Amino acid sequence: xxxxxxxxxxxxxxxxxxxxxxxxxxxxxxxxxxxxxxxxxxxxxxxxxxxxxxxxxxxxxxxxxxxxxxxxxxxxxxxxxxxxxxxxxxxxxxxxxxxxxxxxxxxxxxxxxxxxxxxxxxxxxxxxxxxxxxxxxxxxxxxxxxxxxxxxxxxxxxxxxxxxxxxxxxxxxxxxxxxxxxxxxxxxxxxxxxxxxxxxxxxxxxxxxxxxxxxxxxxxxxxxxxxxxxxxxxxxxxxxxxxxxxxxxxxxxxxxxxxxxxxxxxxxxxxxxxxxxxxxxxxxxxxxxxxxxxxxxxxxxxxxxxxxxxxxxxxxxxxxxxxxxxxxxxxxxxxxxxxxxxxxxxxxxxxxxxxxxxxxxxxxxxxxxxxxxxxxxxxxxxxxxxxxxxxxxxxxxxxxxxxxxxxxxxxxxxxxxxxxxxxxxxxxxxxxxxxxxxxxxxxxxxxxxxxxxxxxxxxxxxxxxxxxxxxxx
Amino acid sequence: xxxxxxxxxxxxxxxxxxxxxxxxxxxxxxxxxxxxxxxxxxxxxxxxxxxxxxxxxxxxxxxxxxxxxxxxxxxxxxxxxxxxxxxxxxxxxxxxxxxxxxxxxxxxxxxxxxxxxxxxxxxxxxxxxxxxxxxxxxxxxxxxxxxxxxxxxxxxxxxxxxxxxxxxxxxxxxxxxxxxxxxxxxxxxxxxxxxxxxxxxxxxxxxxxxxxxxxxxxxxxxxxxxxxxxxxxxxxxxxxxxxxxxxxxxxxxxxxxxxxxxxxxxxxxxxxxxxxxxxxxxxxxxxxxxxxxxxxxxxxxxxxxxxxxxxxxxxxxxxxxxxxxxxxxxxxxxxxxxxxxxxxxxxxxxxxxxxxxxxxxxxxxxxxxxxxxxxxxxxxxxxxxxxxxxxxxxxxxxxxxxxxxxxxxxxxxxxxxxxxxxxxxxxxxxxxxxxxxxxxxxxxxxxxxx
Numbered sequence: 032x033x034x035x036x037x038x039x040x041x042x043x044x045x046x047x048x049x050x051x052x053x054x055x056x057x058x059x060x061x062x063x064x065x066x067x068x069x070x071x072x073x074x075x076x077x078x079x080x081x082x083x084x085x086x087x088x089x090x091x092x093x094x095x096x097x098x099x100x101x102x103x104x105x106x107x108x109x110x111x112x113x114x115x116x117x118x119x120x121x122x123x124x125x126x127x128x129x130x131x132x133x134x135x136x137x138x139x140x141x142x143x144x145x146x147x148x149x150x151x152x153x154x155x156x157x158x159x160x161x162x163x164x165x166x167x168x169x170x171x172x173x174x175x176x177x178x179x180x181x182x183x184x185x186x187x188x189x190x191x192x193x194x195x196x197x198x199x200x201x202x203x204x205x206x207x208x209x210x211x212x213x214x215x216x217x218x219x220x221x222x223x224x225x226x227x228x229x230x231x232x233x234x235x236x237x238x239x240x241x242x243x244x245x246x247x248x249x250x251x252x253x254x255x256x257x258x259x260x261x262x263x264x265x266x267x268x269x270x271x272x273x274x275x276x277x278x279x280x281x282x283x284x285x286x287x288x289x290x291x292x293x294x295x296x297x298x299x300x301x302x303x304x305x306x307x308x309x310x311x312x313x314x315x316x317x318x319x320x321x322x323x324x325x326x327x328x329x330x331x332x333x334x335x336x337x338x339x340x341x342x343x344x345x346x347x348x349x350x351x352x353x354x355x356x357x358x359x360x361x362x363x364x365x366x367x368x369x370x371x372x373x374x375x376x377x378x379x380x381x382x383x384x385x386x387x388x389x390x391x392x393x394x395x396x397x398x399x400x401x402x403x404x405x406x407x408x409x410x411x412x413x414x415x416x417x418x419x420x421x422x423x424x425x426x427x428x429x430x431x432x433x434x435x436x437x438x439x440x441x442x443x444x445x446x447x448x449x450x451x452x453x454x455x456x457x458x459x460x461x462x463x464x465x466x467x468x469x470x471x472x473x474x475x476x477x478x479x480x481x482x483x484x485x486x487x488x489x490x491x492x493x494x495x496x497x498x499x500x501x502x503x504x
Numbered sequence: 505x506x507x508x509x510x511x512x513x514x515x516x517x518x519x520x521x522x523x524x525x526x527x528x529x530x531x532x533x534x535x536x537x538x539x540x541x542x543x544x545x546x547x548x549x550x551x552x553x554x555x556x557x558x559x560x561x562x563x564x565x566x567x568x569x570x571x572x573x574x575x576x577x578x579x580x581x582x583x584x585x586x587x588x589x590x591x592x593x594x595x596x597x598x599x600x601x602x603x604x605x606x607x608x609x610x611x612x613x614x615x616x617x618x619x620x621x622x623x624x625x626x627x628x629x630x631x632x633x634x635x636x637x638x639x640x641x642x643x644x645x646x647x648x649x650x651x652x653x654x655x656x657x658x659x660x661x662x663x664x665x666x667x668x669x670x671x672x673x674x675x676x677x678x679x680x681x682x683x684x685x686x687x688x689x690x691x692x693x694x695x696x697x698x699x700x701x702x703x704x705x706x707x708x709x710x711x712x713x714x715x716x717x718x719x720x721x722x723x724x725x726x727x728x729x730x731x732x733x734x735x736x737x738x739x740x741x742x743x744x745x746x747x748x749x750x751x752x753x754x755x756x757x758x759x760x761x762x763x764x765x766x767x768x769x770x771x772x773x774x775x776x777x778x779x780x781x782x783x784x785x786x787x788x789x790x791x792x793x794x795x796x797x798x799x800x801x802x803x804x805x806x807x808x809x810x811x812x813x814x815x816x817x818x819x820x821x822x823x824x825x826x827x828x829x830x831x832x833x834x835x836x837x838x839x840x841x842x843x844x845x846x847x848x849x850x851x852x853x854x855x856x857x858x859x860x861x862x863x864x865x866x867x868x869x870x871x872x873x874x875x876x877x878x879x880x881x882x883x884x885x886x887x888x889x890x891x892x893x894x895x896x897x898x899x900x901x902x903x904x905x906x907x908x909x910x911x912x913x914x915x916x917x918x919x920x921x922x923x924x925x926x927x928x929x930x931x932x933x934x935x936x937x938x939x940x941x942x943x944x945x946x947x948x949x950x951x952x953x954x
Binding site: 451 | 541544545546547548549550551552553554568569570571572573574575582583586587589590593594595596597598623624645646648649683690691693730760761762838839840879880882883884886888889890891893894895911912913915916949951952953
């Protein structure tokens with residue numbers, strides 16, 4: 032298989048570096064640090080792009096690096112480097128110590144690293160089990176070919192990426208873990224055009240820790256979904272702007288909770304004083320129909336982890352229970368600075384970022400209603416079938432784009448509409464999620480924030496928001 | 505290894521592997537940054553990065569690529585091998601070659617490379633800025649997003665035909681985003697970003713003043729009625745939207761079918777005749793200027809819109825060959841080479857007689873919406889369709905008063921927007937992404953709460 036050639040096939044770190052890791056941590060503690068953390072990373076990635084009926088890009092990449100974080104009190108200093116020699120790592124520790132201006136004589140105790148917890152044991156063959164570039168190419172080309180269902184389809188793209196990351200995390204509290212993470216994503220995109228009309232359609236699929244997942248991907252169904260979405264939207268009118276009730280579809284509709292509320296429950300937002308929920312623990316912040324969860328343990332889900340980037344196993348965190356705020360998403364710095372216990376949510380894009388409190392698989396739990404119940408309850412509103420990206424600002428104001436939308440008239444779906452953006456504020460919208468469907472599903476995505484872009488899952492059943500501002504024309 | 509040694513290393517390894525044709529781009533950087541929280545250091549960061557991208561052409565002249573952070577001898581050999589294997593999948597329908605301009609002279613701006621001021625000084629400067637910003641108004645309670653950084657880096661391009669380019673420079677950045685809150689009112693936030701060649705070059709006082717003024721000015725806010733409005737885009741906002749739709753000028757996007765333009769669009773009337781747009785990566789105000797692109801092609805000033813008509817597209821080597829022109833210095837480095845603009849300069853052309861020059865944002869007393877900053881570009885722009893629907897920070901000017909807009913989006917079509925420009929103010933402003941005057945557009949849709 033060609034993939035066996037385009038890969039490092041090297042388990043670089045293994046467990047043989049314990050003495051070195053301890054030596055470096057002793058060095059940092061000896062210089063006066065309260066806490067020393069070492070994050071070592073080795074990556075082996077590959078991406079393939081198919082356009083129309085040809086492979087136009089194959090891009091392998093590999094690399095290694097280290098991120099070293101030192102805490103003194105509530106301050107932390109972070110140094111990243113590509114130099115993984117003992118000398119390079121020592122220099123990074125010295126640099127972090129110097130940055131923090133550590134001069135006192137108080138010494139923390141470091142009793143050495145705990146017994147190695149190797150989460151990668153069952154994963155070392157993953158790199159040999161992922162599909163080859165040949166296999167990927169063939170399937171992508173079949174996929175892009177099957178998108179050619181109408182002459183109005185003017186561009187067809189299929190893309191695949193595979194990220195294999197091996198990590199070792201060691202810190203002065205004794206943490207000593209290894210893991211291998213495998214993420215695969217595949218996406219299909221089309222543009223349809225007819226005279227002055229244009230539309231686009233896209234779908235992305237992804238998994239973590241499942242080398243065989245790409246082979247199981249139902250590319251025909253994916254191609255049909257993308258094609259139908261683009262054709263449905265081709266002649267759609269622009270949505271009329273205004274306040275209205277909306278029904279958000281399951282799966283990626285969950286981006287509303289991710290943006291509107293999830294980010295505001297990360298302890299980094301408490302640290303900054305930018306969340307309206309800071310002092311709302313055990314208070315009602317959402318409609319009683321809303322129970323929301325963030326966890327890193329759903330098998331195969333894109334945001335799942337065996338261990339977070341600070342060496343802690345992820346827990347299932349019920350953030351909101353029946354509308355009551357129950358927990359924040361916390362990392363080591365968050366626990367230190369806000370008092371909220373770590374939840375196994377310390378995540379980073381790679382070694383060049385310090386970990387921060389980040390969502391993993393985040394979803395609204397299923398309710399009792401059918402999708403039809405929700406739509407039937409609206410006389411004049413919007414059904415958001417497919418969502419684009421979104422963001423949340425420093426004051427809790429969020430927005431996200433609707434890729435595929437339909438008007439709801441008298442309890443029925445009617446004409447497709449385009450150009451809709453949903454905007455609002457978390458505090459105001461959460462109490463307006465009044466009905467949850469019984470069809471919870473998760474969808475993969477990427478979340479960009481303070482510690483870079485990380486793999487996440489968003490999800491929800493169909494939900495109804497009683498009123499939200501829809502931006503349009 | 506320094507860049508000359510890396511080039512030698514790659515050359516030797518390529519000979520060993522019998523690879524005749526290759527090129528590479530590399531980036532080596534050292535970065536330092538600080539954040540503060542109410543006077544206390546929050547996170548202090550330093551990083552040393554090295555990224556090497558190698559391309560290899562096989563015997564069928566198909567190109568493969570690999571990127572790595574491992575520039576050891578073994579890492580370089582491995583990267584060459586992987587690129588060689590990837591070249592089997594090179595695009596047979598569109599080949600990539602060395603840029604014919606990769607050995608042409610380059611213009612390196614005359615600036616003094618700064619030395620690091622060090623984390624402690626960065627911290628002192630940022631602490632001082634935070635204190636001043638909080639003290640500037642009683643409603644400003646915190647500066648939740650802040651940072652001061654300095655970077656020192658070297659960029660390299662070399663190929664197997666003897667091209668070798670390298671330049672190094674320094675750059676610093678300060679951002680201050682304040683949060684203001686008044687009793688029984690929603691919090692408001694705004695900020696400012698300043699760049700310089702070094703931390704000592706940054707105008708910290710003006711960054712504080714701008715962040716403070718912007719934030720305070722939004723304290724008195726109100727909802728806006730959903731309707732169509734006369735709009736004035738700030739220079740920053742107009743540049744944001746031009747950059748978001750830069751695929752109109754991008755030859756790569758045209759070939760890929762994702763641009764609103766096509767191969768025959770040169771000469772097409774896109775806007776009022778009063779509008780000129782250039783891409784000018786070497787502009788003296790462009791702190792981030794680079795003298796050559798990813799393929800080694802020299803950066804240059806290029807007219808994109810001349811008197812309202814498309815004058816040029818931006819090109820890589822391969823798109824230029826397809827369009828039978830020369831590369832323009834806007835390429836990345838890849839087997840499928842991306843193309844992107846550097847530094848957009850918007851100006852009023854000589855054909856500006858039909859502009860409504862009474863529309864001046866500082867004196868006009870009629871009703872209009874001033875869009876200061878556009879947000880969530882990644883979510884609200886459909887570049888391939890020409891449409892946008894974007895949240896913004898701004899004001900409603902009415903009866904001689906201005907009121908901050910609480911929460912709203914502006915939506916429209918880029919071609920409609922460009923053709924409905926009714927005034928281009930005379931005074932240009934320098935921003936972090938280019939230069940533009942204030943631009944007035946008639947009849948754009950605003951969605952508000954009211």
